[in-house]
Amino acid sequence: MAVADFWYEFASTYSYPAAMRVAGLAEARGVALRWRPFLLGPIFAAQGWRDSPFNLYPNKGRYMWRDLERISVARGLPFRRPERFPQNSLLAARVATVLEGEARAEFTRRVFAAEFGDGLSIADRERIAQLVAGLGLAPEATLEQAESEANKARLKAECARAAEIGIFGAPSLTTEDGELFWGDDRLEQGLDWAAGRRA
Amino acid sequence: MAVADFWYEFASTYSYPAAMRVAGLAEARGVALRWRPFLLGPIFAAQGWRDSPFNLYPNKGRYMWRDLERISVARGLPFRRPERFPQNSLLAARVATVLEGEARAEFTRRVFAAEFGDGLSIADRERIAQLVAGLGLAPEATLEQAESEANKARLKAECARAAEIGIFGAPSLTTEDGELFWGDDRLEQGLDWAAGRRA
Numbered sequence: 001m002a003v004a005d006f007w008y009e010f011a012s013t014y015s016y017p018a019a020m021r022v023a024g025l026a027e028a029r030g031v032a033l034r035w036r037p038f039l040l041g042p043i044f045a046a047q048g049w050r051d052s053p054f055n056l057y058p059n060k061g062r063y064m065w066r067d068l069e070r071i072s073v074a075r076g077l078p079f080r081r082p083e084r085f086p087q088n089s090l091l092a093a094r095v096a097t098v099l100e101g102e103a104r105a106e107f108t109r110r111v112f113a114a115e116f117g118d119g120l121s122i123a124d125r126e127r128i129a130q131l132v133a134g135l136g137l138a139p140e141a142t143l144e145q146a147e148s149e150a151n152k153a154r155l156k157a158e159c160a161r162a163a164e165i166g167i168f169g170a171p172s173l174t175t176e177d178g179e180l181f182w183g184d185d186r187l188e189q190g191l192d193w194a195a196g197r198r199a
Numbered sequence: 200m201a202v203a204d205f206w207y208e209f210a211s212t213y214s215y216p217a218a219m220r221v222a223g224l225a226e227a228r229g230v231a232l233r234w235r236p237f238l239l240g241p242i243f244a245a246q247g248w249r250d251s252p253f254n255l256y257p258n259k260g261r262y263m264w265r266d267l268e269r270i271s272v273a274r275g276l277p278f279r280r281p282e283r284f285p286q287n288s289l290l291a292a293r294v295a296t297v298l299e300g301e302a303r304a305e306f307t308r309r310v311f312a313a314e315f316g317d318g319l320s321i322a323d324r325e326r327i328a329q330l331v332a333g334l335g336l337a338p339e340a341t342l343e344q345a346e347s348e349a350n351k352a353r354l355k356a357e358c359a360r361a362a363e364i365g366i367f368g369a370p371s372l373t374t375e376d377g378e379l380f381w382g383d384d385r386l387e388q389g390l391d392w393a394a395g396r397r398a
Binding site (some may be wrong): 007057059060062063066067070071074160166167169179180181182185186189 | 225246256258260262265269273324365366367368378379380381382384385388
């Protein structure tokens with residue numbers, strides 16, 4: 001079975017519409033999807049950015065919010081711009097890292113829906129605990145595992161791997177033969193490639 | 200008849216595949232297209248960039264070249280990476296500005312085909328003159344008009360207008376009701392919007 005890696009960052013706006021549709025797109029092509037949460041902060045910092053480029057370049061930021069709103073409307077996704085951007089996504093990324101399989105995918109979708117669908121803070125520990133509980137998992141134990149040294153190291157290794165393979169933004173999709181596709185608008189193309197339909 | 204503005208820069212890589220297909224996409228939707236050449240240099244300079252972001256951020260640049268190659272292959276477009284990037288696009292932009300209607304559109308496609316299809320220099324005066332001659336126009340007279348003070352001022356005013364409406368990259372598509380769509384991958388969405396099918 002063909003495999004593709006879906007790299008996403010919880011603070012990333014375009015990771016929201018991508019996360020909401022990537023599983024269906026992959027399934028339709030018979031591609032097994034690996035959900036790979038990572039952090040963009042270290043990658044941005046390495047190229048001299050201390051903030052999101054959408055804040056550093058206001059015209060680009062204004063455009064992105066409008067574009068995201070149009071995409072959400074077109075796809076019937078709720079959209080509400082959070083008061084603060086970017087949000088601290090560290091705890092969400094650690095929890096996603098400690099979860100496996102379908103639990104990770106569903107947790108991811110619920111975090112994005114809370115953040116950009118409802119405009120809520122995902123830096124909030126209580127909110128993350130509630131989202132974990134909503135999956136039928138024990139929030140205390142899950143958060144404890146998420147913040148274990150072993151799991152922190154696992155997320156760090158994923159961030160290093162993302163940087164190593166040239167990822168510079170989120171979402172990104174990578175294939176087994178080393179192709180990189182950046183952005184929600186490259187999901188179909190990337191998954192077609194992964195499935196062997198290289199058109 | 201619905202109208203849309205297609206803003207492009209001759210040094211911009213993604214303006215190439217966009218220029219090669221935008222007329223067909225607009226025609227299929229009954230949208231009248233205005234071809235609006237402009238220069239990104241002053242806009243980039245205003246946000247502190249003295250070079251293309253694809254050169255300033257090497258991972259992004261590597262990705263862009265590979266992405267452009269994949270897009271060209273998928274669409275049956277010739278692709279050859281020019282030795283120098285970005286190229287000086289001032290003369291090409293002035294000539295496009297002085298031409299009107301179908302001559303401007305066809306000149307634009309030929310410049311992009313020479314630059315990214317054949318990997319040639321478009322900063323070269325002889326090459327621009329040849330492309331003009333290929334359209335059945337007098338190269339000497341056309342270049343002279345292109346470099347007249349009136350035409351230089353016209354291009355400058357277009358650049359100022361692009362900055363004023365928040366354009367930050369190329370290609371961009373704008374609609375009569377003030378929507379901005381950035382990138383080759385937003386052409387369908389932007390033209391659908393212009394045509395009144397806002398999905």
